[in-house]
Amino acid sequence: xxxxxxxxxxxxxxxxxxxxxxxxxxxxxxxxxxxxxxxxxxxxxxxxxxxxxxxxxxxxxxxxxxxxxxxxxxxxxxxxxxxxxxxxxxxxxxxxxxxxxxxxxxxxxxxxxxxxxxxxxxxxxxxxxxxxxxxxxxxxxxxxxxxxxxxxxxxxxxxxxxxxxxxxxxxxxxxxxxxxxxxxxxxxxxxxxxxxxxxxxxxxxxxxxx
Numbered sequence: 001x002x003x004x005x006x007x008x009x010x011x012x013x014x015x016x017x018x019x020x021x022x023x024x025x026x027x028x029x030x031x032x033x034x035x036x037x038x039x040x041x042x043x044x045x046x047x048x049x050x051x052x053x054x055x056x057x058x059x060x061x062x063x064x065x066x067x068x069x070x071x072x073x074x075x076x077x078x079x080x081x082x083x084x085x086x087x088x089x090x091x092x093x094x095x096x097x098x099x100x101x102x103x104x105x106x107x108x109x110x111x112x113x114x115x116x117x118x119x120x121x122x123x124x125x126x127x128x129x130x131x132x133x134x135x136x137x138x139x140x141x142x143x144x145x146x147x148x149x150x151x152x153x154x155x156x157x158x159x160x161x162x163x164x165x166x167x168x169x170x171x172x173x174x175x176x177x178x179x180x181x182x183x184x185x186x187x188x189x190x191x192x193x194x195x196x197x198x199x200x201x202x203x204x205x206x207x208x209x210x
Contacts, residue, residue, distance in 0.1 A: 042109060049079035051108055057082060083108065122146075126203045131210065134196035138173075147202075148175035150195065154187055169194045176202055184210060 041047060052058055058073055061082055072078050087104060094100035105111075125137055142149045151172045158165040166183035169190035173179075178201050182194035193210045200207040 042111060045076050045080035047109075048083040049076040051110070052079040052083050055108065057086065060086075126205070129196070129199055129203065129205075131192055131196045131208070134199055135192055138171075138195045138199060147173050150198070152191060152194070154191060159183070166190075171195055171198050173198055173202075178202060182210075 058079065061073055061078075063072065067073075087101070087108070090104045091101055125141070129137060138147075138150050141147045151174070153170040153172075155168055159168045160166075161183060166185065167187045167190040168181060168183055169187070170179065170181040171191075171194040176198075178198050180194050180197040180201065182190050182197055184190035184193055189210065197207055
């Protein structure tokens, strides 16, 4: 999960062992608030109760006659408390073994299935990416918090390359550590193509020629 949604600073080329803390960094598919809300959802009574139903653990509830008469098993909070009680029993039985607890939590919560929403929409953006929509796509990703605001550098003067004059544009996306430069016969074309190159790098696809 760590590799899918983030990385440790020590894994990067810029990590300074003397100056930097080895912090975990979330990739900019979503902003930090999205993960905070997702965490709340995962540990909510509603989700814990739902997992008890899906796992068929409701039959493990020991109820008195009064509880049966009042049908307490239909109460969300009661089913959520059963979830917590089961984990508590596993903790005691395993003598608080961290690996056993982690395996139990991962199995009971199925967190990977719920984290699917974190990547929601990215595959569609990747499939629909073209040179014409690259600038707007990159802007959309930045506005939704999936990357930092792209910084474009478009000089006022043309550059001479391979016997011709071209307009040059450089785009830098800090949160992705991606910087690309593109040449084109027009300023608009240079900006459009450099945004396309940045997104191709991010999505891991081979760019087409302008």
